[in-house]
């Protein structure tokens with residue numbers, strides 16, 4: 001699975017068969033607690049919507065996007081069963097893709113978070129670069145960027161999900177890419193204990209950025 005199309009087909013099959021996770025990630029809880037004043041969340045690569053639904057039940061206006069049709073189907077059916085503002089779109093991150101994204105009338109970019117958990121290591125580097133370029137455009141309007149991803153130090157550790165495509169990322173390289181684009185680093189944490197999953201305790205990085213002040 002070395003190209004984007006192969007990755008897309010993989011997730012399509014995965015979400016057709018996976019049992020949706022109901023509990024939010026620790027990262028979602030951290031973001032909610034740390035930035036309570038932020039009212040709108042754009043969840044990029046939202047998967048089965050576990051974190052999007054959590055944010056919406058906490059009163060946030062949420063837009064979730066994912067390339068997988070089957071994942072978005074799960075998200076929409078979950079959203080229909082809750083009282084919150086949560087819309088989902090099937091969309092593939094591509095060059096300048098935020099420019100074409102309709103976030104809706106209630107979504108205020110200046111009060112928003114671009115949230116992306118376990119997405120960057122699930123895509124090829126070209127998609128990562130498009131994502132960061134698009135994110136930077138929204139940071140210029142006051143959004144924050146909150147990302148969590150698997151690091152190079154996680155590569156050899158055992159995994160519950162053996163077949164997922166993973167491009168293990170150097171935190172230093174990612175940090176430099178963000179700073180070069182004009183982002184301002186607000187939070188950095190690298191280590192274990194942040195995303196335990198079954199027998200797995202991955203080596204991950206959390207980063208939060210604003211536009212340059």
Ligand SMILES: C[S@@+](CC[C@H](N)C(=O)[O-])C[C@H]1O[C@@H](n2cnc3c(N)ncnc32)[C@H](O)[C@@H]1O
Nearest residue numbers: 011045046047066067068091092093117118122
């Ligand atoms: C590891 S999952 C993470 C899901 C969710 N954020 C979570 O933490 O459980 C990665 C997600 O990225 C999505 N994805 C992969 N490539 C994508 C792309 N180019 N554009 C949008 N979504 C993509 C996949 O469909 C999958 O749902």
